[in-house]
Amino acid sequence: MSKATEITVWESVQLEFIQKWRELGTAWGIPPAMAAIHGLLLSQADPVVTDEVMSILSLSRGSAHTQLQALVEWGLVYPVKSLGTRQMRYVAEKDAWQMMSCIARQRKKQELDPLLALEAWKGVRSENAVDLDAVRALDKTLDGILTQARAVDGVFERVLSEDERWWEQWLIRGLRRN
Amino acid sequence: MSKATEITVWESVQLEFIQKWRELGTAWGIPPAMAAIHGLLLSQADPVVTDEVMSILSLSRGSAHTQLQALVEWGLVYPVKSLGTRQMRYVAEKDAWQMMSCIARQRKKQELDPLLALEAWKGVRSENAVDLDAVRALDKTLDGILTQARAVDGVFERVLSEDERWWEQWLIRGLRRN
């Protein structure tokens, strides 16, 4: 197999992967461009420059920039300052556990925290001393939800705060039992 | 406090809750109408009819119908056939643990299963005996991700399959430790 053929084979595998990753991203509620860039960087060993992202994925500069920023923000991608040029390069975190932590952290922030914020809303009523059957029933339902949310939050906090990966073993053990 | 005042107070609390729930839904990637209907049913003790949903939330019949179906599909809402009329009524599951299971199940289906499906894609290459450094590197990254995904999947399966709530206690214990 010639060098040129190798490149073609690899590129087709890579583009296929990026496509899969983009579709996956959609299912996860992640903007297509962001998922595609992440797919590109995940499948690429060495750092990549904005213009490469743009040309490989046919994205505008604005979109490439914004989504790269978001990926860095999430901690899924590291910006690397290359010496001699002020051009920024980007590499993806390849470690699966690390990746998952970033995503979990993000989701906690976006989904769990707003739910926990309902606590405050419920609190407003005890001040105003609203006392009706229907309101009490709603508050009871809400209590159940909040208790559960706090429990899940506790697990997230614990799992995400440890530098240790004690839970990695725990998860894998859980898997075996099935 | 007169009966009429009570109703007004309750209604304003309820509408406020529905609004909060709709916003929360948005953060969770749930269509606003679906979240609003769920909020209405969650805060309503007794079954509700499609036309009530429509008028209280100012939704079209089509939307109300489709989203109610989706909620039933998810298991978050039960359809109740009332005797004497063929009109369908709907009640929400109020138990927090039950609710969470439904949502978790849905997410597993939408997010985790597609990820696990990458296994098959990776398999294609061993058949075609593609052997390049770059491909091998990608497959290694992918292996890490898949291992992790399988572990998470195992936990989901286990938690969701038990009728027992052994993990309820476990979660709450986890919370206390923080």
Added chain:
DNA sequence: ACATAGTTTCAATTTAAAATGAAAGTACTG
């Protein structure tokens, strides 16, 4: 089997999210 009350579907529209691209901003380089 006709009328009525309710349900379901779906092409067309609306609304919200994401992408574009050009202009403005910033930092390095001689």
Added chain:
DNA sequence: CAGTACTTTCATTTTAAATTGAAACTATGT
């Protein structure tokens, strides 16, 4: 302190998702 090389921003456009509403459909009672 230009001049260039790259980055950032943001008003506009595009695209995708959700909603509408009216027509088709189905079950039920007389």
